[in-house]
Amino acid sequence: xxxxxxxxxxxxxxxxxxxxxxxxxxxxxxxxxxxxxxxxxxxxxxxxxxxxxxxxxxxxxxxxxxxxxxxxxxxxxxxxxxxxxxxxxxxxxxxxxxxxxxxxxxxxxxxxxxxxxxxxxxxxxxxxxxxxxxxxxxxxxxxxxxxxxxxxxxxxxxxxxxxxxxxxxxxxxxxxxxxxxxxxxxxxxxxxxxxxxxxxxxxxxxxxxxxxxxxxxxxxxxxxxxxxxxxxxxxxxxxxxxxxxxxxxxxxxxxxxxxxxxxxxxxxxxxxxxxx
Numbered sequence: 001x002x003x004x005x006x007x008x009x010x011x012x013x014x015x016x017x018x019x020x021x022x023x024x025x026x027x028x029x030x031x032x033x034x035x036x037x038x039x040x041x042x043x044x045x046x047x048x049x050x051x052x053x054x055x056x057x058x059x060x061x062x063x064x065x066x067x068x069x070x071x072x073x074x075x076x077x078x079x080x081x082x083x084x085x086x087x088x089x090x091x092x093x094x095x096x097x098x099x100x101x102x103x104x105x106x107x108x109x110x111x112x113x114x115x116x117x118x119x120x121x122x123x124x125x126x127x128x129x130x131x132x133x134x135x136x137x138x139x140x141x142x143x144x145x146x147x148x149x150x151x152x153x154x155x156x157x158x159x160x161x162x163x164x165x166x167x168x169x170x171x172x173x174x175x176x177x178x179x180x181x182x183x184x185x186x187x188x189x190x191x192x193x194x195x196x197x198x199x200x201x202x203x204x205x206x207x208x209x210x211x212x213x214x215x216x217x218x219x220x221x222x223x224x225x226x227x228x229x230x231x232x233x234x235x236x237x238x239x240x241x242x243x244x245x246x247x248x249x250x251x252x253x254x255x256x257x258x259x260x261x262x263x264x265x266x267x268x269x270x271x272x273x274x275x276x
Contacts (some may be wrong), residue, residue: 001046002268004246006198009147009169011111013078013247015240016265017049017200018042020065021056022251030057036068038258043076045262049247051172051200053082053116054101066105074107080172080200081105082116082151085123091131098144113145114172119154124162133166151202152184159184160191170198170246176206177218177238186242193244201239201248210235232257233264240268 003012023035039050050069052061062081069077081101088094102108115132118124139145147169152159163171171192173184180186192199205211211231214222222234229237239248252258 001262001265002240003048006112006147006170006246007193008196009198011078011147013049013198014047014265015245015247015268016047016236016261017051017080017247017249018047019202019249019251020050020052020061022253023057023061023064024253030060030064032064035064038252038255039065039068040073041255041258042252042262043073045258046265047262048077049080049200049249050077051080051202051249052105054084054087054097055116062101062104066107070106078111079105079107080112080114081110082114084116085118085127088127088130088132091135094130094132094135095139098139102144109143109146111146112170113139113148114170115150117153118150118162119152119158121158121161124150124165149198149200152188154183156184156188159188163188163192163195163197168192168197170200172200172202172249174203175201175239175245176204176210176235178206178210178215179203189242189244198246199244201245204239204248204250205232205235230260232260236261236264237268237273240265241270241273243270 002015004015005011006013018039024031024038050065052065054062083094083097087097102110115127136148140148149168149170149172151172153174173188175189189199214231222229236248239245250261252261
């Protein structure tokens, strides 16, 4: 496994992160035994960044992850979780939600605490009026969170405005070779990186669509390279080739996915792809 620093924090995280939004199911329910085996398999292979959120799996994701990590693995990983703005109407709400998340995660701190889907400047301004900056300061000071960030699905101009308005530690954006100029895109990625802000990538495979049905025009480009690689291999290489990318999140719920993706991460380096 390779690791990169999360921007100016200096914290080293695995370039492959484990997304906790797609745990495996059996008979219509989350398969807890298999979920545990997969999470431990990822940890054994060097993954140390686990991304969850209050609303994932109808509120169960944090508890499931917390129960597994509490069995002697908490100190081996970084936990990233998120504050849902739609549930926030005061600074008190922010503290209450964070405290409830800490209980579910069975930990005294969250390593990366993100505002969930702050998708435009207006959403950020609303949270500022409610006291989000003071909340973050207090939560950092008392040790409940180590680093503060936000996830984003809006346009690049608002993204850059939000980036410039607060001393963020990290952010999370949707980004892949199809979405290079969609939402924050490459321009947003490079803007954040230029300010020393770590960037976590979500939807590297566009929910699996880049594996199941690669666009024909992209297939021609890959085939012309002379290399025989899987669709996932090309997609991850394209991301890890860019030094501004800190970690790439993957919702791995098959053991074969964990095996393939961690093997790819063992070999990744910035600049490993040529212009051709």
